[in-house]
Amino acid sequence: MQEIFDKANEVLRQVQAEAPTDKESLEQYRIKYLGTKGLIKDLFGGMGKLPGDQKKDYGQLMNTIKQAAEEKYEALKAQFEGSAEDAKPDFDLTAPGYTNEIGARHPISITKNRIIEIFSCIGFTVAEGPEIEDDWHNFTALGTPKDHPARDMQDTFYITVDKNTLLRTHTSSVQIRMMESQQPPLRILMPGRVYRNETISARAHCTFHQVEGLYIDEGVSFADLKQTMFYFVREMFGQNTEIRFRPSFFPFTEPSAEVDISCFICGSKGCAVCKQSGWVEIGGCGMVDPVVMENCNLDPKKYSGFAFGMGIERVTMLKYQINDLRLFFENDLRFLKQFQQA
């Protein structure tokens, strides 16, 4: 009967010695020792052949073997599963990837770029000036000294108590800087942000954008101004656009005019946008006042020129039929993503 004990001890030795290194060999181990047709089950079968007094010792030996095999199996199983868990990426490599949202260009930038493009075709260059201005460039040099009633046309944010430093109320201030620093011929486009102390509504904001144009040379006439504006509106709003000049007043131009375009939304038949008039206003313009030239040390007997100013929000609202100015400043992607740069 010693044979049966020897066989069992041999199995115990193997159970202890064998060292599965991965999940697969561990499964082989389980089948070999602990499976329903495994060696341990087989050994239990030998029990019946033993005389009664040896059964107890054999039974204990069996339990030792079974326990050793089970413990080893459980320990390695935990180890392999743990390490498999670590090695497994915590994301699904086959899942479709996240796409990064690409921002869209702001409609104000789109319009600004288009205006620049149109004017650059006829020789205009681009310049910018400071948003924090002094009284001279924003008002006085533009024919609007401190006591001038035209100052009331624009509600100014003053920065200093002496009212000498302010947030520019229009881009016309950049005209002065250009005339002071350069000699004609000047053909310059000056886009930028301006500020006015106005109550925010669908039609007004305390900050918005303008683009200023300036053309100074010998012999520049109002006809040049008209043709330039005509060229611009046709490029911007379509080749069938008509143009109209209404006499107006600005302290820095003489004569001055406001420019209207035929309402391309209703084909001049009359709609809410043009308030049934068939015309919509897009900006102001005029011949540069000789006094303004003198303020910048340019000789008005030698030179003449025209200037114009347009609201970029206004042009954008007309072009894309946007009815609330505040949309431009809210940065809501659902709004901003609707505009594609041409």
Ligand code: DAH
């Ligand atoms: N600066 C004027 C405004 O903000 C617009 C303007 C009108 C600009 C006539 C000009 C001009 O250059 O000639 O309302």
